[in-house]
Amino acid sequence: QKEVEQDPGPLSVPEGAIVSLNCTYSNSAFQYFMWYRQYSRKGPELLMYTYSSGNKEDGRFTAQVDKSSKYISLFIRDSQPSDSATYLCAMSEGSTLGRLYFGRGTQLTVWP
């Protein structure tokens, strides 16, 4: 499945760094864009949810969607060791909302 591309990393950054994660996609029908965080041996946890293009901010996290470029990003400011996890992007068409198409996930380590 190549509809959603995501660099698996791993990505290792020092505490306090700004982290940039991104995904590209090919299906122009995608309208809903999500970021999930998955800790080791746990289920994915919904982090950010956006509809169509634009930015959304929640605390240290900012999600950006550029539908014209088919590119989405997640920025983490002031990264903490507790942010160490795998970050999965996910997307959905408007017609079958529940069918999520996932990227492979980027493994992030924030070291103190």
Add this chain to the structure above:
Amino acid sequence: DTAVSQTPKYLVTQMGNDKSIKCEQNLGHDTMYWYKQDSKKFLKIMFSYNNKELIINETVPNRFSPKSPDKAHLNLHINSLELGDSAVYFCASSLQGSAEAFFGQGTRLTVV
């Protein structure tokens, strides 16, 4: 109180056996899903049920049979297990019309 719970958390079984995984959600959602996460962390949808009705059935071997006795439960039965079935299986739920899915902790299935 766990929102989406799966049992068992770990399952080790021999090839050829039949096994079931149970899922329950207490979020009041009407749509439930089964996703499979392979060894490379890639998550892919298998099935989706809305109000006990099957609405998504991906290209999954017919050895896999989901059953939804009510809106809050979605079980997965697997016949004649094969080595390639080893993966982590996630149950998820959402409200109909929403792309925000909430995941369970996963069931790590190992077929030996």
